[in-house]
Amino acid sequence: MSSEATANKLLDAAQVLIQERGYNAFSYKDLAEDVGIRTASIHYHFPGKASLGLALMERYNDELRLALAGIDGSGRTNKAKLKSFIKLYSDTEARGAICLCGSLASDRETLPEPLQGAVKTYIESSEQWIASTVKDGVRDGEFAYAGRPADAAAALLSSLQGGLILSRARGGTQSLLATLQRVFFRTLESA
Amino acid sequence: MSSEATANKLLDAAQVLIQERGYNAFSYKDLAEDVGIRTASIHYHFPGKASLGLALMERYNDELRLALAGIDGSGRTNKAKLKSFIKLYSDTEARGAICLCGSLASDRETLPEPLQGAVKTYIESSEQWIASTVKDGVRDGEFAYAGRPADAAAALLSSLQGGLILSRARGGTQSLLATLQRVFFRTLESA
DNA sequence: GGTAGCCTATCTACCGGGAGGTAGGCTACC
DNA sequence: GGTAGCCTACCTCCCGGTAGATAGGCTACC
Numbered sequence: 001m002s003s004e005a006t007a008n009k010l011l012d013a014a015q016v017l018i019q020e021r022g023y024n025a026f027s028y029k030d031l032a033e034d035v036g037i038r039t040a041s042i043h044y045h046f047p048g049k050a051s052l053g054l055a056l057m058e059r060y061n062d063e064l065r066l067a068l069a070g071i072d073g074s075g076r077t078n079k080a081k082l083k084s085f086i087k088l089y090s091d092t093e094a095r096g097a098i099c100l101c102g103s104l105a106s107d108r109e110t111l112p113e114p115l116q117g118a119v120k121t122y123i124e125s126s127e128q129w130i131a132s133t134v135k136d137g138v139r140d141g142e143f144a145y146a147g148r149p150a151d152a153a154a155a156l157l158s159s160l161q162g163g164l165i166l167s168r169a170r171g172g173t174q175s176l177l178a179t180l181q182r183v184f185f186r187t188l189e190s191a
Numbered sequence: 192m193s194s195e196a197t198a199n200k201l202l203d204a205a206q207v208l209i210q211e212r213g214y215n216a217f218s219y220k221d222l223a224e225d226v227g228i229r230t231a232s233i234h235y236h237f238p239g240k241a242s243l244g245l246a247l248m249e250r251y252n253d254e255l256r257l258a259l260a261g262i263d264g265s266g267r268t269n270k271a272k273l274k275s276f277i278k279l280y281s282d283t284e285a286r287g288a289i290c291l292c293g294s295l296a297s298d299r300e301t302l303p304e305p306l307q308g309a310v311k312t313y314i315e316s317s318e319q320w321i322a323s324t325v326k327d328g329v330r331d332g333e334f335a336y337a338g339r340p341a342d343a344a345a346a347l348l349s350s351l352q353g354g355l356i357l358s359r360a361r362g363g364t365q366s367l368l369a370t371l372q373r374v375f376f377r378t379l380e381s382a
Numbered sequence: 383g384g385t386a387g388c389c390t391a392t393c394t395a396c397c398g399g400g401a402g403g404t405a406g407g408c409t410a411c412c
Numbered sequence: 413g414g415t416a417g418c419c420t421a422c423c424t425c426c427c428g429g430t431a432g433a434t435a436g437g438c439t440a441c442c
Contacts, residue, residue: 106297162353
């Protein structure tokens with residue numbers, strides 16, 4: 001097994017575990033069993049839990065950048081772009097998971113400092129992209145929204161992150177994220 | 192020290208720790224140090240960590256009921272009532288904390304089943320109260336909102352829970368919750 | 383009113399288990 | 413034959429939890 005392949009498998013498994021149980025409730029034992037190596041071998045790829053967490057969050061930030069660039073390059077309306085963004089979260093909801101960033105943000109006080117920084121980066125990137133897309137939508141006459149784009153961005157991201165957590169806690173089959181999308185566009189489309 | 196006084200101190204300390212660090216990142220050692228007894232003595236008051244968590248969440252649900260009854264009995268407008276509700280969360284934000292329920296919901300998959308139920312109760316009580324207050328506000332002509340009250344309730348609670356988490360993760364001094372309140376009322380007050 | 387017996391709230395001392403992490407050895411492939 | 417990748421074996425620390433003792437207070441009966 002190439003080093004990179006194993007490292008990626010470890011990151012994949014860690015991501016699932018953190019999104020399911022949180023940073024403080026997953027162990028090297030879980031990780032080792034999922035990937036099929038011994039716990040000690042994990043240290044060959046990542047010197048410690050902190051570095052694994054950081055690598056994971058950096059990969060997550062890279063994926064976000066890529067996804068947003070993909071959406072931006074699609075040439076669709078701003079409303080469609082925002083819908084694509086929300087769909088990233090709906091897909092997570094469908095898996096019964098919560099956002100990696102949201103999970104880590106909940107455990108923030110117990111996180112190593114570099115990881116806290118990476119979480120913050122994710123939040124800021126998301127907010128900036130939403131705000132910019134809302135702004136373009138207003139400019140293009142798609143939305144009647146008269147408030148600050150940054151406010152709408154904060155409201156959307158908050159509700160998506162909170163929505164994933166509440167959706168899982170309620171345990172039902174209802175699609176909470178679809179509701180949040182509906183309310184969000186109602187806000188944007190009425191003056 | 193009376194049994195009840197010690198038990199309350201334990202619950203107080205546990206609540207602070209869970210809101211700061213999460214259910215899986217606080218220990219009997221932390222608790223014992225805060226209250227000033229030995230870890231073994233905790234078991235006299237609560238047989239195990241699960242029963243302590245459940246007692247804590249039940250107390251939290253009682254406090255919610257009391258707070259909502261107080262707001263309902265205040266005879267103010269529905270908008271003022273909703274503002275009072277949001278203030279409960281603003282106060283939490285000011286303390287740099289997140290909601291106990293939100294913290295536990297993030298760790299949901301690792302929680303004992305009864306505790307999961309208590310978390311669900313908290314969410315449902317909150318949503319029902321918000322929806323009912325929004326409905327009354329529409330009836331009384333305070334809001335122009337034409338959507339489903341339950342949708343607005345889900346959106347508000349999601350954004351408040353998510354907002355607390357994001358606010359702490361961003362680490363800044365900005366009041367994110369004030370922004371969320373602004374956007375929420377914008378949604379309610381335009382058709 | 384003294385004392386026997388029980389209850390409350392805490393203590394010390396210990397347990398098994400699992401956490402993250404380290405040291406050093408084996409194997410197989412360039 | 414060096415090194416990449418994984419192993420076994422081990423360490424230390426701390427976790428939640430248990431057992432049993434202790435001190436002090438309340439109750440009730442002679």
